[in-house]
Amino acid sequence: MADIRLNVNGKVKAITASPDTPLLWVLRDELALTGTKFGCGMGLCGACTVIANGEAIRSCSTTVAEVSGQKITTIEGLSADASHPVQKAWMAENVAQCGYCQAGQIMSAVVLLAKHPNPTDEDINEAMSGNLCRCGTYNRIRGAIHRAAEEV
Amino acid sequence: MAIIKVSRRDFVKISSTASAGLILGVSAPALGQKKKPTVLEVGPFIEIGTDGLVTVWVTKSDMGQGVRTALPMIVAEELDADWSRVRIRQAHYDRKFGAMGTGGSGSIRSMWKPLRQAGAAARSMLLTAAAAKFGADAATLTVKDGVVTDPKSKRTLTFARLAEPASKLEVPKDVKLKENADFKLIGKKVDRIDNRDIVTGKAKYGLDVRVPGMLYASILRSPAFGGKVARLDDTKAKSVPGVRHVVKIDSIGTDLPWNGVAVVADSTWAAMKGREALDVTWDAGAATAESTATLRKRLDEDVKSARSIHDAGNVDRAMSAPAKTIEATYELPYLAHATMEPLNAVASVTANGAELWLGTQFPNWVNSSVADALKLKSEQVKVNVMMLGGGFGRRANPDFALEAALVSKAVGAPVKVTWTREDDMQHDFYRPASHHHVRAGIDKDNKLVAWHHRFAAPSISAYFDSKSRKPWDSESGGLDDLPYAIENIGVDFALVPSVVPRGWWRSVEHSINSFVINSFLDEIARETGRDPIELQLSLLPAGKKMGTGDFPFEADRLRRVIEIVRDQSGWGGARAGEGRGRGFAAQWSFLSYAAQVAEVSMKDGEVQVERIICAVDCGTPVNPDGIRAQVEGAIVYGLSAALHEEITIEGGAVQQTNFHDFPLLRINEMPKVEVHIVPSNAAPTGVGEPGLPPVAPAVANAIFDVTGKRLRSLPFKLT
Numbered sequence: 001m002a003d004i005r006l007n008v009n010g011k012v013k014a015i016t017a018s019p020d021t022p023l024l025w026v027l028r029d030e031l032a033l034t035g036t037k038f039g040c041g042m043g044l045c046g047a048c049t050v051i052a053n054g055e056a057i058r059s060c061s062t063t064v065a066e067v068s069g070q071k072i073t074t075i076e077g078l079s080a081d082a083s084h085p086v087q088k089a090w091m092a093e094n095v096a097q098c099g100y101c102q103a104g105q106i107m108s109a110v111v112l113l114a115k116h117p118n119p120t121d122e123d124i125n126e127a128m129s130g131n132l133c134r135c136g137t138y139n140r141i142r143g144a145i146h147r148a149a150e151e152v
Numbered sequence: 153m154a155i156i157k158v159s160r161r162d163f164v165k166i167s168s169t170a171s172a173g174l175i176l177g178v179s180a181p182a183l184g185q186k187k188k189p190t191v192l193e194v195g196p197f198i199e200i201g202t203d204g205l206v207t208v209w210v211t212k213s214d215m216g217q218g219v220r221t222a223l224p225m226i227v228a229e230e231l232d233a234d235w236s237r238v239r240i241r242q243a244h245y246d247r248k249f250g251a252m253g254t255g256g257s258g259s260i261r262s263m264w265k266p267l268r269q270a271g272a273a274a275r276s277m278l279l280t281a282a283a284a285k286f287g288a289d290a291a292t293l294t295v296k297d298g299v300v301t302d303p304k305s306k307r308t309l310t311f312a313r314l315a316e317p318a319s320k321l322e323v324p325k326d327v328k329l330k331e332n333a334d335f336k337l338i339g340k341k342v343d344r345i346d347n348r349d350i351v352t353g354k355a356k357y358g359l360d361v362r363v364p365g366m367l368y369a370s371i372l373r374s375p376a377f378g379g380k381v382a383r384l385d386d387t388k389a390k391s392v393p394g395v396r397h398v399v400k401i402d403s404i405g406t407d408l409p410w411n412g413v414a415v416v417a418d419s420t421w422a423a424m425k426g427r428e429a430l431d432v433t434w435d436a437g438a439a440t441a442e443s444t445a446t447l448r449k450r451l452d453e454d455v456k457s458a459r460s461i462h463d464a465g466n467v468d469r470a471m472s473a474p475a476k477t478i479e480a481t482y483e484l485p486y487l488a489h490a491t492m493e494p495l496n497a498v499a500s501v502t503a504n505g506a507e508l509w510l511g512t513q514f515p516n517w518v519n520s521s522v523a524d525a526l527k528l529k530s531e532q533v534k535v536n537v538m539m540l541g542g543g544f545g546r547r548a549n550p551d552f553a554l555e556a557a558l559v560s561k562a563v564g565a566p567v568k569v570t571w572t573r574e575d576d577m578q579h580d581f582y583r584p585a586s587h588h589h590v591r592a593g594i595d596k597d598n599k600l601v602a603w604h605h606r607f608a609a610p611s612i613s614a615y616f617d618s619k620s621r622k623p624w625d626s627e628s629g630g631l632d633d634l635p636y637a638i639e640n641i642g643v644d645f646a647l648v649p650s651v652v653p654r655g656w657w658r659s660v661e662h663s664i665n666s667f668v669i670n671s672f673l674d675e676i677a678r679e680t681g682r683d684p685i686e687l688q689l690s691l692l693p694a695g696k697k698m699g700t701g702d703f704p705f706e707a708d709r710l711r712r713v714i715e716i717v718r719d720q721s722g723w724g725g726a727r728a729g730e731g732r733g734r735g736f737a738a739q740w741s742f743l744s745y746a747a748q749v750a751e752v753s754m755k756d757g758e759v760q761v762e763r764i765i766c767a768v769d770c771g772t773p774v775n776p777d778g779i780r781a782q783v784e785g786a787i788v789y790g791l792s793a794a795l796h797e798e799i800t801i802e803g804g805a806v807q808q809t810n811f812h813d814f815p816l817l818r819i820n821e822m823p824k825v826e827v828h829i830v831p832s833n834a835a836p837t838g839v840g841e842p843g844l845p846p847v848a849p850a851v852a853n854a855i856f857d858v859t860g861k862r863l864r865s866l867p868f869k870l871t
Contacts, residue, residue: 018422021421025420039493039494039573040573042573044810074353075352082348094344094777100357100492101541125819126820129820133788134491137784138819139825
């Protein structure tokens with residue numbers, strides 16, 4: 001076990017964990033930030049996506065030791081009142097069905113829009129194809145990203 | 153045709169706690185009896201507070217199909233409530249709520265009448281209370297957005313003011329329901345009630361539950377089905393920091409088919425690491441002899457000795473001397489559900505009873521199986537229904553709840569059991585594999601006069617009840633009620649043994665049978681020089697009805713959805729370009745009517761599905777945007793299976809483990825999807841599943857259209 005400092009959603013948190021613990025389980029079990037989801041444990045589905053130093057990362061296969069000192073943003077850190085343009089677009093398009101993968105989708109989309117303010121469908125395919133949605137909301141995700149791009 | 157197909161024994165179990173007629177005749181409680189003294193309660197579904205908020209209890213599980221939005225819409229419509237002042241509460245398991253199981257695309261269909269009656273009864277009570285205040289005749293009053301108006305005096309009263317006096321009245325026995333033409337909310341696009349919680353990460357799924365003193369468990373289960381622990385060495389597991397207990401879990405029939413070893417720890421990660429450190433030898437006995445190769449051989453052989461389960465006309469005679477015979481064999485694999493949220497459950501078992509928190513489609517089944525396993529009374533088992541991160545039929549079974557209850561009891565603390573993706577992939581109740589041998593007889597006038605469908609499968613019913621007298625009853629839908637006007641229709645079935653657990657996969661047998669029927673109809677059309685849509689319409693005589701009861705099959709409704717996709721897709725016109733193909737399929741399932749045209753393109757030997765045009769008639773559309781979403785999702789679920797998904801068996805165990813070897817459709821493969829909803833005043837029918845069955849055959853037929861290659865096995869393999 002080790003003492004680790006994490007910068008999550010603008011706050012520094014001191015935790016004690018085995019350094020090989022995936023960031024996902026520290027967020028969920030230690031910090032009670034359960035908006036970030038577990039899906040596959042191998043970085044194959046994107047349900048656990050968070051932002052670290054501006055990049056979309058898979059928190060299920062990133063250890064806490066690796067991101068210590070980085071600026072981490074989870075879905076809870078986007079906005080608590082759903083006022084972020086991507087959150088608003090997601091609601092306007094009624095993207096979610098079961099909703100379980102959507103935190104990961106939204107975090108991937110936020111990073112995409114930061115890099116490509118007006119993404120093409122190809123840009124969207126590239127940035128979002130790591131995020132699975134079993135409910136099949138892909139076309140609404142695409143629509144919501146275009147909508148958010150207009151608003152940003 | 154049964155709408156929710158569960159084996160007889162389980163059906164009794166599931167439905168025995170259900171009661172009908174929940175609303176009317178139930179008196180509102182007298183003042184002071186309940187926590188909120190001045191609340192109007194109508195049956196188990198509606199509460200109206202003195203704050204004017206209307207609370208609707210949602211008694212069905214939401215796995216993405218949107219019932220937490222659509223069910224309260226039905227209440228609000230009859231009540232003339234202000235939608236912005238409607239709230240929901242998810243019902244925990246309680247007999248008073250009636251049948252709580254969610255499946256068979258039945259939530260709206262089954263709740264449509266009781267919720268309308270409850271809403272109308274509440275409205276009537278509020279009107280009676282208002283009439284007394286106004287000194288007016290209740291029949292002359294109007295209601296809009298939660299405000300009652302006396303047109304004569306122009307006085308108004310809100311539901312907030314009326315809840316208390318109305319709560320003293322008897323619930324009326326007879327209420328008048330609205331005409332469809334008077335609907336103000338039903339039929340409008342209404343945003344999902346959970347949108348805000350989902351996009352802010354606040355929505356609570358089973359995985360997000362945390363109760364005081366809770367421990368975390370990960371369970372290693374026998375890789376081969378039915379395997380038992382032969383030797384266990386947990387020394388290393390117990391030395392992992394944070395690990396507290398190692399507990400053996402024994403299977404309980406088909407409710408919990410898995411023997412396992414649970415590692416219980418202070419955190420999910422410690423439990424998973426401890427589980428990795430277990431050293432277990434399993435004994436699965438003869439089960440290890442089964443593989444996909446042995447199963448396919450058996451399916452191939454047994455389909456030849458299939459026995460008749462349905463014969464309308466005389467298929468043998470008709471097939472004995474037709475002018476032309478067409479035949480084909482189709483193969484479908486086992487499939488996993490792969491819900492995005494891996495299975496999980498929190499259980500707290502004490503001397504007094506058990507409480508569970510989980511995403512389940514059948515809280516009643518969880519209640520009864522946990523009560524049986526722990527020798528408790530039903531009343532001692534509380535089941536809290538959380539949001540479901542996908543269900544698709546997988547969350548029908550109570551196995552993951554039972555495990556949590558057994559582990560909690562063993563360690564004497566609340567426990568959350570979290571499945572890994574590998575656990576989920578390898579311990580599912582799979583869509584049955586099947587082989588189909590279909591023959592068609594064509595007479596001298598080029599008319600389809602005989603249809604002989606023989607198939608072999610390890611069935612769902614036979615898994616749950618080895619003595620089932622109709623082991624095909626969750627496989628034969630769409631076959632023994634094939635709605636086409638063909639003079640001779642015969643269906644033969646052979647039950648094939650398998651150690652693999654079977655269950656209900658979105659749209660159940662319709663996902664299988666629609667592929668065979670619509671592919672084969674396309675083959676017949678090509679062989680007889682007819683257009684596939686024209687052929688299918690010719691088999692659906694206008695005005696034809698089949699079956700009785702509230703929801704007979706109506707040929708006109710299937711014709712209509714077929715005509716819509718024909719016209720919207722430009723069927724018959726030129727293809728969209730070089731290397732483009734077009735295919736068609738239609739299926740009546742879960743009492744709804746769906747048709748699709750698929751457009752595909754071929755690039756470098758790879759198929760790209762470009763566009764799916766779908767029309768659906770599901771009766772009165774309650775929330776059209778929700779219907780559109782469900783049909784879009786069902787298309788993706790079916791397309792993903794058609795293009796990619798296959799579960800294979802070796803040594804009595806599933807070979808696939810995660811999304812690298814059980815790939816799902818991704819956004820870069822996503823076609824454009826158009827959904828056309830047929831306007832209707834008929835009672836609502838299924839929405840969650842009927843969009844799925846036509847997609848695989850529509851795409852297969854489109855691939856044939858462009859390549860001339862007939863794909864008779866799923867998933868598609870072009871080379």
